[in-house]
Amino acid sequence: MKRRQAVGNLPLMAQTWAQLQAQAHLRPIRSVADYRQMVRLADVLADNLDEGDHANPLMSLFDIVTDLIELWESQYVEIPDAEPREVLRHLMAEHGLRQKDLLDVASQTLLSDILSGRRAISKTVAKKLAERFQVDAAVFL
Incomplete structure (x- = not known):
């Protein structure tokens, strides 16, 4: 019972997440297309945030997006179709x-x-x- 209270209202959370997904497409990066979309999102966020403005709620989103990008870049190597x-x-x-x-x-x-x-x-x-x-x-x- 306590565990459910700690999570909050799951149906409301699912609805809010769906709305965020529709706007930001925030999800794990699984393809080059996902990666490019996430980089575009990071660019838009960076253009609209002041460095060090941790009071802005979008700063947390920017941190998550850049973490996802860094994880992808550390694991994915693009191999050219060549000899x-x-x-x-x-x-x-x-x-x-x-x-x-x-x-x-x-x-x-x-x-x-x-x-x-x-x-x-x-x-x-x-x-x-x-x-x-x-x-x-x-x-x-």
């Missing part, structure tokens, strides 16, 4: 890495040969790259 060596080049650029930063994956000579197209990425190196960049090894094969 494996170009995918590697893209991921290195995205992470600000050079060949010497991947010595735990392969030698600098091997990485140079891969990036120049002289050698293909082996299954072993693909697995190590996948682990390093948190992506499916298939993007390197």
